[in-house]
Amino acid sequence: MKLTCNRDNLIEGINIVQKAVPSKSTMSVLEGILIEVGEELRLTGNDNEFGIVYEVPGIIEEIGSIVVNSKTFGDIIRKLPDIYVSLETDDEGNMLHITSGKASYKIKVMPPESYPPVSFLDTNNAASISCDLLCQMIKETSFAASLEDKRIILKGVFMEQVANEMNFVAIDGFRLALKTAQMDESRDFGVIVPTKILNELVRSVKPDDDKIIKFCCNENQIMFYTDMFRMVAKLYKGDYIDYRKMIPREFKTTVTVSTKSLLSAFERAVLVMIDEKRYPLTIKFSQNDDVLVHVNAENGTVKEEVSADVVGEEMIVGFNARNFIECLKVIPDERIVISLTSPVGPCVIRGSEDSSFTYLLMPIKTKG
Amino acid sequence: MKLTCNRDNLIEGINIVQKAVPSKSTMSVLEGILIEVGEELRLTGNDNEFGIVYEVPGIIEEIGSIVVNSKTFGDIIRKLPDIYVSLETDDEGNMLHITSGKASYKIKVMPPESYPPVSFLDTNNAASISCDLLCQMIKETSFAASLEDKRIILKGVFMEQVANEMNFVAIDGFRLALKTAQMDESRDFGVIVPTKILNELVRSVKPDDDKIIKFCCNENQIMFYTDMFRMVAKLYKGDYIDYRKMIPREFKTTVTVSTKSLLSAFERAVLVMIDEKRYPLTIKFSQNDDVLVHVNAENGTVKEEVSADVVGEEMIVGFNARNFIECLKVIPDERIVISLTSPVGPCVIRGSEDSSFTYLLMPIKTKG
Numbered sequence: 001m002k003l004t005c006n007r008d009n010l011i012e013g014i015n016i017v018q019k020a021v022p023s024k025s026t027m028s029v030l031e032g033i034l035i036e037v038g039e040e041l042r043l044t045g046n047d048n049e050f051g052i053v054y055e056v057p058g059i060i061e062e063i064g065s066i067v068v069n070s071k072t073f074g075d076i077i078r079k080l081p082d083i084y085v086s087l088e089t090d091d092e093g094n095m096l097h098i099t100s101g102k103a104s105y106k107i108k109v110m111p112p113e114s115y116p117p118v119s120f121l122d123t124n125n126a127a128s129i130s131c132d133l134l135c136q137m138i139k140e141t142s143f144a145a146s147l148e149d150k151r152i153i154l155k156g157v158f159m160e161q162v163a164n165e166m167n168f169v170a171i172d173g174f175r176l177a178l179k180t181a182q183m184d185e186s187r188d189f190g191v192i193v194p195t196k197i198l199n200e201l202v203r204s205v206k207p208d209d210d211k212i213i214k215f216c217c218n219e220n221q222i223m224f225y226t227d228m229f230r231m232v233a234k235l236y237k238g239d240y241i242d243y244r245k246m247i248p249r250e251f252k253t254t255v256t257v258s259t260k261s262l263l264s265a266f267e268r269a270v271l272v273m274i275d276e277k278r279y280p281l282t283i284k285f286s287q288n289d290d291v292l293v294h295v296n297a298e299n300g301t302v303k304e305e306v307s308a309d310v311v312g313e314e315m316i317v318g319f320n321a322r323n324f325i326e327c328l329k330v331i332p333d334e335r336i337v338i339s340l341t342s343p344v345g346p347c348v349i350r351g352s353e354d355s356s357f358t359y360l361l362m363p364i365k366t367k368g
Numbered sequence: 369m370k371l372t373c374n375r376d377n378l379i380e381g382i383n384i385v386q387k388a389v390p391s392k393s394t395m396s397v398l399e400g401i402l403i404e405v406g407e408e409l410r411l412t413g414n415d416n417e418f419g420i421v422y423e424v425p426g427i428i429e430e431i432g433s434i435v436v437n438s439k440t441f442g443d444i445i446r447k448l449p450d451i452y453v454s455l456e457t458d459d460e461g462n463m464l465h466i467t468s469g470k471a472s473y474k475i476k477v478m479p480p481e482s483y484p485p486v487s488f489l490d491t492n493n494a495a496s497i498s499c500d501l502l503c504q505m506i507k508e509t510s511f512a513a514s515l516e517d518k519r520i521i522l523k524g525v526f527m528e529q530v531a532n533e534m535n536f537v538a539i540d541g542f543r544l545a546l547k548t549a550q551m552d553e554s555r556d557f558g559v560i561v562p563t564k565i566l567n568e569l570v571r572s573v574k575p576d577d578d579k580i581i582k583f584c585c586n587e588n589q590i591m592f593y594t595d596m597f598r599m600v601a602k603l604y605k606g607d608y609i610d611y612r613k614m615i616p617r618e619f620k621t622t623v624t625v626s627t628k629s630l631l632s633a634f635e636r637a638v639l640v641m642i643d644e645k646r647y648p649l650t651i652k653f654s655q656n657d658d659v660l661v662h663v664n665a666e667n668g669t670v671k672e673e674v675s676a677d678v679v680g681e682e683m684i685v686g687f688n689a690r691n692f693i694e695c696l697k698v699i700p701d702e703r704i705v706i707s708l709t710s711p712v713g714p715c716v717i718r719g720s721e722d723s724s725f726t727y728l729l730m731p732i733k734t735k736g
Contacts (some may be wrong), residue, residue: 036730069667072639072640072667072668075639076636076639076640079632079635079636079639080636081632081636095668102631102658102672102673102674103636103670103671103672104670104671104672105639105640105668105669105670105671106668106669106670107640107668108666108667108668176562177416264447264449265471267447268447268448268471268473269442270447270528271440271443271444271473272440272473272475290470297473299476300440300442300463300473300474300475300476301436301474302471302472302473302474303471303472303473304471304472306470311628
């Protein structure tokens with residue numbers, strides 16, 4: 001194996017495939033990056049739950065495959081002095097020789113035969129989505145998936161298309177996040193993608209890129225890909241919850257308020273709590289007043305006032321602070337509409353301009 | 369107790385005194401900040417090894433003293449919505465009422481009587497030094513102090529003045545760092561200051577300030593101070609090593625080399641080591657060649673070439689990589705002079721322009 005490539009292209013490839021390399025594994029080969037040199041230089045990271053393959057342009061002199069320790073290889077390439085890097089294995093294939101400028105390394109390699117292959121999916125029915133929109137849909141839903149629920153399906157995001165409408169849904173026991181987008185082509189499918197995979201995808205493809213991501217799935221796996229990049233992940237199996245039934249359509253009180261002001265008030269209010277799960281944010285919504293936020297917790301008490309437009313019945317409702325704050329952090333609208341059914345019924349939060357995002361939050365009991 | 373002050377001034381004060389507040393203590397009062405309101409608002413943090421007192425301007429309405437939990441108080445003040453903050457205790461003195469804009473808090477307080485006082489030193493014989501120079505002297509020496517030596521004196525920096533010459537010295541078993549400065553006034557003293565204290569001082573006073581720091585000491589303590597700031601710390605007791613004897617004056621080989629090039633080469637070379645203490649950097653200095661750096665460690669081998677001016681005998685010397693790198697990181701000169709006595713004798717490193725900094729490094733055994 002012998003080739004020359006651009007250092008910064010190689011660094012970018014390493015950064016991306018390393019997301020699928022476990023830092024510790026019982027199989028040392030999985031702590032490595034598979035380097036395959038054929039027509040292109042191809043890097044692979046694979047932790048058995050998902051794999052990433054990335055192609056780096058290079059001048060190929062001799063084909064071949066090796067596995068190198070991901071951390072050692074990455075740390076060396078990132079610090080090389082020259083913009084060009086040559087990679088060459090010795091005759092026995094035991095060592096990789098890395099040269100760049102006046103720096104020269106020999107590092108140990110592992111045989112590629114023991115590395116688990118990443119098998120690609122059939123792309124005949126692949127769908128396309130803009131990278132920006134995909135990242136936004138993930139960001140606005142994945143935070144609401146459960147971290148610890150016994151039902152594994154709640155640890156994933158339900159990715160569903162019905163005709164031209166694409167929905168991303170995440171639910172834990174106390175909340176639901178739903179993001180909807182219109183797609184050009186009609187399709188019907190629904191799969192549950194592990195939250196971790198989607199978050200790694202956002203980090204790999206970078207939201208501000210102007211590019212298109214394609215994806216395709218079968219019963220067991222999903223593949224997201226571009227020209228240079230392929231990510232293949234296992235799906236969670238099971239039937240997802242019928243989330244449409246959970247979202248109320250009639251409300252007694254609606255509140256329009258600045259997202260930022262409410263977020264700041266809540267972030268200050270949590271400072272008196274040591275255990276955030278034990279203490280509710282008690283919020284009073286009333287037509288004649290500012291919204292009043294009150295907390296009484298281990299370290300003291302807080303009162304905050306936030307100006308808002310309130311329409312409907314006066315209501316005092318308790319919320320889990322962290323669940324409300326996480327919603328306010330992802331919502332891009334300057335103002336939000338909070339729609340309340342009762343002090344114990346579900347509350348719905350949407351942006352005041354854009355209704356493609358719906359957040360449902362269950363109240364918790366207030367004290368006194 | 370009742371007063372109003374500027375939020376950002378208060379935040380600055382909290383940030384500084386928190387350096388002396390332990391995050392966990394068996395005495396919960398030590399996890400607090402002492403707030404004393406007399407003619408000024410005065411904040412104190414004290415972890416029994418050192419204390420910091422900082423004065424914040426404020427409009428005082430009622431004098432008094434309390435202790436508040438440092439983390440809770442700091443987190444709240446940093447997030448307040450308005451630039452002005454009022455602090456007021458209730459009639460029983462059990463709660464502190466914090467208000468700022470539309471935010472209002474009540475947090476628990478602790479009685480000030482149980483808080484250990486910080487006693488100030490007599491300032492009649494105080495010395496003055498520019499903040500910049502003091503920080504530079506600390507930065508160029510404290511890294512070389514021992515972290516784990518049984519002799520406690522090696523965990524400190526020896527701060528010594530002989531007539532008009534001030535010396536800061538740090539030594540561990542394998543190296544010595546010495547920084548010298550000329551002082552306006554003649555004095556004679558030598559004290560051993562815990563490294564931790566000096567590093568906290570640098571963080572508190574900020575090196576780029578144009579100001580003057582005063583300091584004074586007795587047998588047990590040292591105090592650094594400005595108008596608003598006082599830091600009092602316990603000294604280490606014992607006689608310091610006669611460091612002057614350790615520094616050789618005659619050399620067989622001298623090498624002038626770019627600090628940055630050598631540092632980059634060394635930083636790349638350590639990447640093949642897992643345990644940096646086990647493997648030497650083997651360096652060949654020769655009049656006719658570049659400096660050759662070679663490492664053979666767990667993860668592979670490295671060769672680096674760095675151009676340099678070498679005068680004297682050819683020599684192959686082994687060094688601990690981390691000890692050499694730490695010196696190169698603090699030396700401000702673009703080029704350094706490495707002066708070698710023999711492959712087993714001490715090596716001296718100085719800046720090529722500024723001789724006020726001396727670093728002595730013992731070689732280690734090379735393999736083969």
